[in-house]
Amino acid sequence: MRGGLTRQLLSCLARPRGQVRPLYSFSESTRAPATVPFTKELFGVKRGPYAEVTSDDIQQLAALVDGRVETDKDDLLMHNTDWLRSLRGCSPCVVFPKTTAEVSAVLKYCSDRRLAVCPQGASTSLVGGSVPVFDEIIVSTAKMNEVIEVDTDGGTLTCGAGCSLDHLEHAAKNQHLFFPVDYTIREAQLGGIVAAGLWPDRARPATVLPDGTVLDSMSTMRKDNTGFDLKQIFVGSEGSLGIITKVAMACPSLPKHINVAMVYTDSFHKVLGIMRMTKAHLGELTSACEFMDNEAVMSVKKKYLSAWGVPSKPFYVLIETAGQCDMHDEEKLKTLFNALKDKELILDGQIGPLNYDDPTFVERLWNINTRILAALSRGGNVYHYDVSLPHDKQYKLVEKLRKELSGEILKVASFGHLLDSNLHLALQSHNFDPETSDELDRTITDYVTRAGGAVSAELGCGFRNRNLGAHCKDPVEVKLMRQMKQLLDPHGIMNPYKVFPDGA
Amino acid sequence: MRGGLTRQLLSCLARPRGQVRPLYSFSESTRAPATVPFTKELFGVKRGPYAEVTSDDIQQLAALVDGRVETDKDDLLMHNTDWLRSLRGCSPCVVFPKTTAEVSAVLKYCSDRRLAVCPQGASTSLVGGSVPVFDEIIVSTAKMNEVIEVDTDGGTLTCGAGCSLDHLEHAAKNQHLFFPVDYTIREAQLGGIVAAGLWPDRARPATVLPDGTVLDSMSTMRKDNTGFDLKQIFVGSEGSLGIITKVAMACPSLPKHINVAMVYTDSFHKVLGIMRMTKAHLGELTSACEFMDNEAVMSVKKKYLSAWGVPSKPFYVLIETAGQCDMHDEEKLKTLFNALKDKELILDGQIGPLNYDDPTFVERLWNINTRILAALSRGGNVYHYDVSLPHDKQYKLVEKLRKELSGEILKVASFGHLLDSNLHLALQSHNFDPETSDELDRTITDYVTRAGGAVSAELGCGFRNRNLGAHCKDPVEVKLMRQMKQLLDPHGIMNPYKVFPDGA
Incomplete structure (x- = not known):
C-alpha cells in the first residue's frame, strides 16, 4: 500500500497526533x-x-x-x-x-x-x-x-x-x-x-x-x-x-513541503501520458503518482464524506511532490498542470497549492485513495488482488475481467501505484464464493504470468497466496x-x- | 567510486562522446x-x-x-x-x-x-x-x-x-x-x-x-x-x-540539469556541518556531497591542469544537484551558499551557476575528485583503503594514521562520499613494502571494526581483501x-x- 515513497510523507504536515486515520480495515463489514x-x-x-x-x-x-x-x-x-x-x-x-x-x-x-x-x-x-x-x-x-x-x-x-x-x-x-x-x-x-x-x-x-x-x-x-x-x-x-x-x-x-494535485482524464492511455509528463516535469520531486478509476473513486464518494467535491470522471491521477522549497514545488506543479491541459491529457483537476489555505487538502485527496478497499468492503465481499504488470497491460486486465466474469461480480474497481507498475484490483460481490475465488485466481494468475508480471507485488505469499506465488x-x-x-x-x-x- | 548517485549524472550535459575521461587507472605508474x-x-x-x-x-x-x-x-x-x-x-x-x-x-x-x-x-x-x-x-x-x-x-x-x-x-x-x-x-x-x-x-x-x-x-x-x-x-x-x-x-x-558548487572550509567538523545544511537545503535534489582534504586536492593540482584556480585550503566539499529546473536548482544552491557563509561554515567557494557560461565547469570540479588516486600514484606507490565509518570517526582515523605511522609513508590523503559514510584513504610511499602493508591492514581493520564500520565499502573482497572481510x-x-x-x-x-x- 504505497505510491513511490508516498503516504507517510503526510506526516510532514502539521497534524495533531492521534487523529483518526483512514484505516485500511475490513472490520466494519466482517x-x-x-x-x-x-x-x-x-x-x-x-x-x-x-x-x-x-x-x-x-x-x-x-x-x-x-x-x-x-x-x-x-x-x-x-x-x-x-x-x-x-x-x-x-x-x-x-x-x-x-x-x-x-x-x-x-x-x-x-x-x-x-x-x-x-x-x-x-x-x-x-x-x-x-x-x-x-x-x-x-x-x-x-x-x-x-x-x-x-x-x-x-x-x-x-x-x-x-x-x-x-x-x-x-x-x-x-x-x-x-x-x-x-x-x-x-x-x-x-x-x-x-x-x-x-x-x-x-x-x-x-x-x-x-x-x-x-x-x-x-x-x-x-x-x-x-x-x-x-x-x-x-x-x-x-x-x-x-x-x-x-x-x-x-x-x-x-522533506519540508508536500503538495498534491488530483487530475481527471478520460482514458487509461492518457493516464500513462500524465505519468510520463509528471516524471519529466517533477523528476526527483515526485513522491507519488497514483491512478484510480471511476468505480474506485465513486465507491468512496458513496461511503465517505472525504470525497466531496470530486466529480465523476473516468480516471483520476493523484500526483504528490515532496521537496524543500514550497514556492519552487508549487511552481513546478502548476507548470505541469498547464502543460497537461495544453496537451489535452486532462479534463480538469484540483491542485494543492492553488487553495492551500485548507490544511486538510492533501489529507482529503489521499483519503480517497486509501479508503477504496474499505468503501467497497462496506458494500459486500471484496476479492482483492495486488499485482505487478507492465503499464500497457494493466487496464486491459481490468477490462477483460469486466467483460468475462460471471454475474457473481457486482463491480470491478482498480487503482494503482504507477511509478511501481503496481495494480490493485478490488472485485465486489454480495458474498464470498469459493468457486468464484478459484476462477479469479486462475484468470488473474494466468494473465499476470503471461504478461511477465508478479501475482503479489506488495503483500507477500503468506497462507492465501502460497500456491499462487509458486505457480508463476x-x-x-x-x-x-x-x-x-x-x-x-x-x-x-x-x-x-x-x-x-x-x-x- | 561514487558519491550518492553522482558521477555519471555528468552525462546529462552535452559533451562529445569519445572525449577522454579521467580514468582511475594506475597504469601510467606501474x-x-x-x-x-x-x-x-x-x-x-x-x-x-x-x-x-x-x-x-x-x-x-x-x-x-x-x-x-x-x-x-x-x-x-x-x-x-x-x-x-x-x-x-x-x-x-x-x-x-x-x-x-x-x-x-x-x-x-x-x-x-x-x-x-x-x-x-x-x-x-x-x-x-x-x-x-x-x-x-x-x-x-x-x-x-x-x-x-x-x-x-x-x-x-x-x-x-x-x-x-x-x-x-x-x-x-x-x-x-x-x-x-x-x-x-x-x-x-x-x-x-x-x-x-x-x-x-x-x-x-x-x-x-x-x-x-x-x-x-x-x-x-x-x-x-x-x-x-x-x-x-x-x-x-x-x-x-x-x-x-x-x-x-x-x-x-x-535529470535535466546538473549544478555544482565547491566550497572550502578549515575543519572536518565544519565539513559535517556543510553536509547537514546541504541535506536540509537541497534534500531530494542532492546528487553528491563529497569531501576532499588538502593533501588530496594538492596532489591533483601538482599533477593535472584540471585543478587550476583551486586555492590551497584545509578541506573541500563538492556539492552537486541534479534536477528538472535549472533556475530553481541554481537558486537553491545560491541560498545554500549564502547560508553556509552566514553560519561561518565556509571560507569561500566556487558555485556552478555563477559562472555557468563555461560548459566544462562541472567536469573540471569533478576531475579534481576523480583524479586523486591517479595523481598520488604518479608520485610513487599508493596503499588504498575504502571503508565505511560513522561520520564522527572518519577524520580521526586519518589523523591517527598521520601521527602513528612509520617514516615509510610520505603522505596520507583522504576523500569520501559523505552521503554514504564512505571514506577513501590513500597512503603514498616510494615503494610497496609488504610489512608496511600488513601494518596498515591491521591498524585500519582494527579501527574500523571497533567503530562499527566496514573494511570494504565499495570494492568487495576479491583476492586482496579475502582475509580482511572475514576478520571484521x-x-x-x-x-x-x-x-x-x-x-x-x-x-x-x-x-x-x-x-x-x-x-x-
Missing part, C-alpha cells in the same frame, strides 16, 4: 473473531509432524521470557484470527520476548522440542502470513518496541522489531529524518513489514535463526561490501527462516527456496503452511 | 604485465583440488561456444593480469560465450570435469576479484554485450552482462532514463559491477549456477513479493556462486556464507581463492 471458521477445516490443511504443545512447554517458555506468556482464551482468539477475519488458527499460547537473547532461547527450545512457531507482529498481514494454522506457538515481537538509536548524520534509525509505524515515523521526524516505509495500517510493526518484504532496499535486520543462532547483519553503514548479502534472504521470507528482532533503517532527510515462479527458484529453507530451518518449524505451495 | 609476479608465488597460495586443464578440455570448451576461445600468449597475459598490475594468474584459456545457454553449457562442462572457473568482465576489479590465481578457466562476459530491452515507462533497462558503463549510460539516456550506476573506470561491465555488489538495490540479474542451472530472477517488475529474494545472494557474490549473464536495472528519469565479520555470518557456497557450488569451482578467508 464477522466477530469467534465466528471465523478454522483455517485447517476451511482449506483442509494437513498438520505437519510437529510435537503437541504441553502445559509443561508453556511453563518452560514462560520461564524463558520472565513470565510474559498469554494463554487467556479471549486474547488468544484475537491472536489466532487474521486482520481480515477470514482465517483462524488454534495456538494455545503467545510468547512475548523482550530481547534478541530471549527470542534466541525461545526458538532454541521450540527447535529442540520440534514445536512449530508462528512469528507475529501486529498481525496486519492481508494474506494470512501472521496467524497460525494449527497450534503453532505464537512468538510476538510486540514487546521489542524500543527506538534504539537515531543517527541523523548517517541517516539511520535503529529500532526493535515491534515498533509501530506511527512510533517510527515520529522518532524519525524528531531528528529531521523521513521514515521511508508506508503502509495504511499504522499499527503494523517494522519486523513484520521487513519480514513481509514490503520495502527491501533500506532495511538491515538482526535475525534469530530457528536453532537460536543470532545473525546480526544490522550494520548502520549503508555500504558494506565484505561478503554475501545474507540479510536479504530474511527480508521477505515472511517468518519462514527466522525471526527479525531489530532493524537498522536507512532514512533520507525529511520458475521451478528452479522454488527448488532453490526449498534448499535455503532446508539449510536454515532443517526441522521446518518456522511459520509452516505458508509461503511454500501445498505439499512442499 | 609495470608491464609480463613483469608482474605470479599471485600464487607472491602470496604463497596453495592450489585447490581441481582437475588440470588439458588441450582436450580447451577443444571441448571451444566447441560449446562456436570456437570463441582465446589461447594466444599475449592476450592471455592481459586476461591473467589485474587492473592495478599487481596480481597475475596463469590461466591457459579464455572462453567467450555469447548467450546464457552457452554459459550454462560451459559451467556444466567445468563442473563435471572439476575444472576451476574465473568469471571476468572488463577485469576492472581493484581487489583482484576478476583474475585467476592458478589455471582457472576464464569465462568472459564481454561478448554478451547487447542492450536487450528499454522500458521507458517502467524505468527498466535490460541488458547483457558484458555491456560497458558508457554503452549503458548512452542507451538509457536515449530513452530519457538515468543509468544509476557510477564507476570511474568506464570500461567496467555491468555483470561484473553487479557481481561486485556495488549498487545492490536496483539490479535483478539472471544467473547461471555452477552446475549449469539457469536462475532467471530478471523480472522487469520492480515489485515482486512472491518468495525469498534469491537474486540478492548473487549480487555481491563476486563470481563465487555463479555467473551473471543478464541484468534488468531499475532506472529513474533523467560475525563468525556466524562467515559460517552461513560457507553453507550457501556449499549449497550452490558443492565442488567449489567458482572463483576460488577469493571472498573467503585463507583456508576456508
